[in-house]
């Protein structure tokens with residue numbers, strides 16, 4: 390397996406982790422036998438093997454068409470219909486994917502906020518270039534993507550006419566239900582499926598993530614191969630041989646010790662978006678019924694110069710999980726400087742990754758000395774295979790971890806509260822009484 394999980398220091402002993410074996414085995418069985426809470430939404434467990442091969446081929450075809458006739462792809466979506474796709478692009482390609490030399494379309498993400506300035510910036514960047522849209526929404530009624538889709542769809546129709554525009558809209562949505570699905574039926578958009586038994590935050594390895602990846606020239610077969618290898622490796626119910634389950638158990642033990650925040654730290658800007666995806670995966674899965682570990686992320690060494698102080702000496706209620714990548718995507722050598730004004734000549738000729746590695750080791754020891762429990766998830770490199778494998782590692786970990794916490798890790802009832810208030814304040818029909826009540830509270 391190209392992923393290696395290790396516990397650092399003494400905060401939790403291996404024996405304590407292994408002592409959780411009976412509970413972990415129960416969670417494993419509940420997940421695999423579909424007998425646990427939220428069992429309607431565990432389709433992701435065997436997805437790397439059981440994905441729809443016919444649709445997979447259609448995704449590649451659609452991607453080839455987009456690459457042929459579009460300079461830009463606008464991907465519209467939010468939450469699970471956005472984060473994984475963006476993460477894939479930045480992890481496998483680069484956060485600078487759009488600026489780097491390539492022969493694939495530029496890709497921009499819209500509908501993941503309600504900012505007019507953000508939207509106008511994308512419209513300006515797009516200009517009058519040829520483009521296509523991949524609108525991703527299971528429900529089709531999520532406000533943020535619905536607004537963005539209206540705007541880009543109208544632009545597309547104005548530019549190409551309704552008929553040609555319909556051939557440039559690719560919708561990833563529910564197989565049978567929902568507002569977007571109805572629109573697809575009426576307008577004849579090519580449609581890809583968000584499976585019924587996979588919740589938004591677990592969909593990156595479905596058409597949700599795969600279409601944009603394929604457009605960007607990502608080898609999506611290799612992504613699925615990595616996920617399949619992880620699926621096989623982490624199907625082992627024996628915690629002593631299953632590092633994914635060790636991670637889930639370790640989180641649980643730390644939570645029991647009062648460590649209620651997990652910092653997922655990385656040392657690569659290519660992993661920043663991965664942290665955003667992780668926040669939704671763990672936040673929506675575990676944060677309920679007054680329980681859960683609050684997921685935050687740190688981008689090192691950048692953030693060592695911002696909240697590094699707090700991590701070292703602030704309140705001791707968190708632990709750190711470092712996502713470390715062994716090989717740099719591309720190497721860079723530190724040059725010799727005649728004047729040596731910065732005193733760095735002792736590093737001349739060394740690779741930057743050598744320095745990054747020492748920053749990682751030094752930081753980990755300092756944080757542990759400061760009382761922060763540490764664990765490391767190490768991958769060899771940031772390529773397609775490792776992306777698929779790592780996604781699966783975290784999905785499986787949150788499934789087990791959520792069951793250990795005795796919550797339903799596959800629902801997200803709390804997300805509705807803000808939506809209800811927003812609809813009422815916006816004057817959506819049916820919310821009249823709530824509007825009056827909320828406006829009074831806001832005016833007080």
Ligand SMILES: O=P(O)(O)OC[C@H]1O[C@](O)(CO)[C@@H](O)[C@@H]1O
Nearest residue numbers: 468469470526527528531589804
């Ligand atoms: O795909 P949809 O229906 O637009 O929903 C987007 C996101 O909103 C949520 O329902 C709530 O955040 C997520 O689970 C989902 O990923």
